[in-house]
Amino acid sequence: xxxxxxKKPNTSIAGRDKWLLGLLLLCAxxxxxxxxxxxxxxxFLPSVVGSYFYLSGTxxxxxxxxxxxxxxxxxxxxxxxxxxHGTAWSGALFLVPGACLLLWxxxxxxxxxxxxxxxxxxxxxxxxxxxKALTRAIRLPVLILILATPLPAVLVNLIVFPxxxxxxVHTSWLLNIxxxxxxxxxxxxxxxxxxxxxxxxxxxxxxxxxxxxFALAYAYLFPVSRWHTVLLVLSSIVIAYVVxxxxxxxxxxxxxxxxxxxxxxxxxxxxxIGFSLLYALDSLFLRVFGKNAAKNNHEAVDIADDVIPxxxxxxLWVLAAxxxxxxxxxxxxxxxxxxxxxxxVKIALADDIGEWRLVGKPRINSVFLGSVRYSSHLNxxxxxxxxxxxxxxxxxxxxxxxxxxxxxxxxxxxxIGLVEERGLVELDALDSQILSVVAxxxxxxxxxxxxxxxxxxxxxEVLRALLALDQSPFRRVEDARVIRLTTYVERTPGGRRxxxxxxxxxxxxxxxxxAQKEEPGV
Numbered sequence: 001x002x003x004x005x006x007k008k009p010n011t012s013i014a015g016r017d018k019w020l021l022g023l024l025l026l027c028a029x030x031x032x033x034x035x036x037x038x039x040x041x042x043x044f045l046p047s048v049v050g051s052y053f054y055l056s057g058t059x060x061x062x063x064x065x066x067x068x069x070x071x072x073x074x075x076x077x078x079x080x081x082x083x084x085h086g087t088a089w090s091g092a093l094f095l096v097p098g099a100c101l102l103l104w105x106x107x108x109x110x111x112x113x114x115x116x117x118x119x120x121x122x123x124x125x126x127x128x129x130x131x132k133a134l135t136r137a138i139r140l141p142v143l144i145l146i147l148a149t150p151l152p153a154v155l156v157n158l159i160v161f162p163x164x165x166x167x168x169v170h171t172s173w174l175l176n177i178x179x180x181x182x183x184x185x186x187x188x189x190x191x192x193x194x195x196x197x198x199x200x201x202x203x204x205x206x207x208x209x210x211x212x213x214f215a216l217a218y219a220y221l222f223p224v225s226r227w228h229t230v231l232l233v234l235s236s237i238v239i240a241y242v243v244x245x246x247x248x249x250x251x252x253x254x255x256x257x258x259x260x261x262x263x264x265x266x267x268x269x270x271x272x273i274g275f276s277l278l279y280a281l282d283s284l285f286l287r288v289f290g291k292n293a294a295k296n297n298h299e300a301v302d303i304a305d306d307v308i309p310x311x312x313x314x315x316l317w318v319l320a321a322x323x324x325x326x327x328x329x330x331x332x333x334x335x336x337x338x339x340x341x342x343x344x345v346k347i348a349l350a351d352d353i354g355e356w357r358l359v360g361k362p363r364i365n366s367v368f369l370g371s372v373r374y375s376s377h378l379n380x381x382x383x384x385x386x387x388x389x390x391x392x393x394x395x396x397x398x399x400x401x402x403x404x405x406x407x408x409x410x411x412x413x414x415x416i417g418l419v420e421e422r423g424l425v426e427l428d429a430l431d432s433q434i435l436s437v438v439a440x441x442x443x444x445x446x447x448x449x450x451x452x453x454x455x456x457x458x459x460x461e462v463l464r465a466l467l468a469l470d471q472s473p474f475r476r477v478e479d480a481r482v483i484r485l486t487t488y489v490e491r492t493p494g495g496r497r498x499x500x501x502x503x504x505x506x507x508x509x510x511x512x513x514x515a516q517k518e519e520p521g522v
Contacts, residue, residue: 016313017312017313017316020312020313020316020317020320021316023316023320024125024316024319024320024323027320027323027324027327028121028125028323030323030327031102031323031324031326031327031330032102032114032117032118032121034105034106034111034114034330035061035064035111035114035115035118036061038061038111063144063145063148063213064145066144066213066217067141067144067145070140070141070144070217070220070221071138071141073221074137074220074221077137078134078137078138080133081130081133081134081136081137082129082130082134082312083130084130084131084132084133084134085130085131086126086127086128086129086130086131086134086312086315087127087128087131088128090127090128090131091124091125091127091128091129092124092128093124093127094120094121094123094124094127095120095121095124095125095128095322096124097120098117098118098119098120098121098123098124099117099121099322099326100117101113101114101116101117101120102114102117102118102121102326102330103326103329103330103333104467104468105117105468106330106333106335107333107334107335107336107472108335108336108468108471108472109335109336109468109471110401110468110471112149112150112152113466113467113468115145115148115149115150116149118145119142119145119146119149121323122138122142122145123135123142125319126138128315128319129312129315129316129319140216140217140219140220140229141220143216144213144216144217147209147212147213147216148209148213152401152404152462152465152466153371153373153401153402153403153404153465154404154406154458154461154462154465155462155465156371156404157371157372157404157406157407157409158406158407158408158458158462159205160200160203160205160370160371161407161408161409162408163203163205164187164198164199164200164202164203165186165187167198167202167203167244167245167248168184168185168186168187168188168189168198169184170245171184171189171198171245171248171249171252172184172189174245174246174249175189175191175249175252180253182252185416185417185418185441186412186415186416186417186418186419186439187199187416188415188416189248189252191252194252196248196251196252198248199367199370200370200371202244202247202248202251203244204240204244204247207240207243207244207270207271207274208236208237208240208241208244210271211236211237211239211240211274211275211278212233212236212237212240214236214275214278215229215232215233215235215236215278216229216233218232218278218282219232219233224285224286224289225289225290227289228282228285228286228289231285232278232281232282232285235278235281236278239274239277239278239281240274243270243273243274243277244270246270246273247266247267247270250266251266254266336471336472336473346376347376347377347378347393347395349378349380349393349513349514350513353382353506353509353510353513354509354512354513355384355509356382356383356384356389356506356509357382357383357384358380358381358382359381359382359383360380360381361378361379361380361381362379362381363379364377364379364392364414365414365415368409368412368414368415369407369409370409372404372405372407372409372410373396373402373403373404373405374394374395374396374403374405374482375395375396375397375399375400375403375479376394376395376397377392377393377394377395378391378392378393379391379392380392382506387487387502388487388488389485389486389487389502389503389506390413390484390485390486390487391483391484391485391506391510392413392482392483392484392485392486393481393482393483394410394481394482395479395480395481396479396480396481397479398470398471398475398476398479398480399470399471400471401465401468401470401471404461404465405480405481405482406452406455406458406461406480406482410450410482410484411435411437411448411450411484412437412439412448413446413448413484413486415441415442415443416439416441417439417440417441417442417446418439418440418441419437419438419439420438420439420440420445421436421437421438422435422436422437422438423435423436424436425449425500427504427507430451430507432451432452432453433451434449434450434451435449435450435451436448436449437450438489438496444488444489445488445489445490445491445495446486446487446488446489447486447487447488447489447496447499447500447503448484448485448486449484449485449486449503449507450482450483450484450485451482451483452480452481452482452483453480453481453482453483454476454478454479454480454481455480455481485503485506485507487499487502487503487506
């Protein structure tokens, strides 16, 4: 009985193919040159402590180098996949939207869009040249680049704040388990000795991302089964969250927690702990799933499926021409004009609103706000006899993508406290829905109303931010605005009702003042 011959996999690339491939890479590099000079949100927001730990604050430059290194290490698999057939229609499925996003991202100065285009173009190139084989060979590096995609500011704001609250609650729970009485009030953890504020950098979303990237890189360098890879990546998320809770707990217990160097050292230590736990879990998965997870799929290759040397010349020339055309297009096309420096318009409001008199202009708590940013704002204390109301107005002219005013933090006047009640208030004078919050804080029991003007739903705002529509001819002319009214609530049976009446009266007077200001000649 004859034994079928096993064809030895081809591990070389024809000389002319190498030359054309080098030309293609050069054209692609020049077309995506914007990614080399990429300024991230962290470069614009240096005042945000720990901005490097945000998903949008980590530059993907290093990750490009990491992905390139991973591809070089597994070069043999890539060369083998090179000798398989590609499909034109599946390549175009990625290349066409990739080219469109490159032109759009270049036009609106949105390098995160260019980054997404780079991923799509890479997938399209792989599908066109070698089909599924090359796509499978680069799938984990592509996932790493997807994780490196910066998120728009509005989405970061929506993610970070809930994590701050969850971290405070779960850390307090851990402290109580080990016998240290504590209580969480919003983003504050209070113990008998002190109080600890869970800052945005304490959420360590960046740490979670890096641990996931480490898991993907490990699975790429040391091939394991599909289930092994999936469980390793999912486990990295759990490990990162638990390790970060332990880190916050040590900061609460550390009497020198205000020292920046202590934060840095503890961060490094817990990074190492997280990686060690991931390695230990990987060893456990190896025992369960075995070491042979990813057998080389190229052990036997049908001769009919093997590409004849030189058969890819035409497609390499086509791809080089496509990226050359994109290079020329990005060089000649105009860019959306960025706003001039200092173009923000200040919010103007009379010192007196009806019977209410301006009694103070306190500074906003920028540390509490963190990544929430306004193009202009005002914060005024008003008094009418013994009554007090604080008015906050924040505007966003939508001209800069690295900031957004949309956040759950707008419901609180610089401190959260112990939230007693949340609900919606309907007022005929306003088209917007008002969110009402009653909270017990160190400053007393407070009632806060806040609402947005000129903004759509969270989904709409995220989609517009992803496509940078407000930094293009499709921008909305009116500013986005958040308004918050805050007043005290007396600890009497009628205290809540009196506070609501106070805010309703102030809101009526404020709307009248704003309407008079908008009248011609006023």
